[in-house]
Amino acid sequence: MQSERDYMRRSGNVQALSAEAIQQSAIATNKVLKNTYLLLSMTLLFSAVTAGISMALALPPMTYLISVGVAMVAGIFVLPRVANSAAGIGVIFLITGALGLGLGPLLNIYLALPKGPEIVGTAMGGTGVIFLSLSAYALTSKRNFSFMGGFLFAGFMVVLIAALANIFLALPALSLAVSAGIILLMSGFILFDTSRIINGGQTNYIMATYGLYLSIFNIFINLLSLLGIMGDE
């Protein structure tokens, strides 16, 4: 009887402990999610400011290449090393500021086209709608989209090789296919990254922000290109 009571008490404790662990894990996940969206909105705003400065200064198109190069090197070699420290915040702002600076000359080129302002506005609004809808879907469905990882990374590799070939081939149809492919893959990455935050696969909000920011940036650039080509510009 005594041992039965002990067992009941212990199993009760285990249940209480596991409930507490689940609750703590949910709180940690919510914290990562909240910090990610806060940092994401701040970095997007910062990019808009640097893009505005770059547009006002009418920086040359070469700026885009240099900025993407700087952002790529910082994102691959520096950010993963400092993501767990306060320096990570500085590096993410450096990356997103550089990408915004690079966006300026590109936006100036598009805005100079007859339908340019309409294309830029549509691409901006479209990117926002795609990101918000996919995030809302991943958050409400609570599904784990981690199974898409192999497919997304392999698909991204194929699209990058096609983009590399098209630098030399300069085929408009291939350019269109690459842009469409990147938009789809980045949409998949939004589902993948958001579900990883919800399910505890990504616990670092700086790295989570970096992933989501890159998806948004790539969707915007490629939507701009797709709308430019299809809008006969």
Next chain:
Amino acid sequence: MDWMKIGQAALLIMFIVVLIPAVRWWSKNSPKAEKGDWTAALLPLVGVILFVALLIYMVR
């Protein structure tokens, strides 16, 4: 061949090289999809395709 193209190609090659380990890791370690997972993932992506088609129609 201008410098912009050479620079773009160099950046893409660097990115592809850096991406190879991630592709290998995710190909080996991705969890298996359960029943209904692909449908749940493809549904919003079809929505994105239709939405982009609508945007293209709007700017034409």
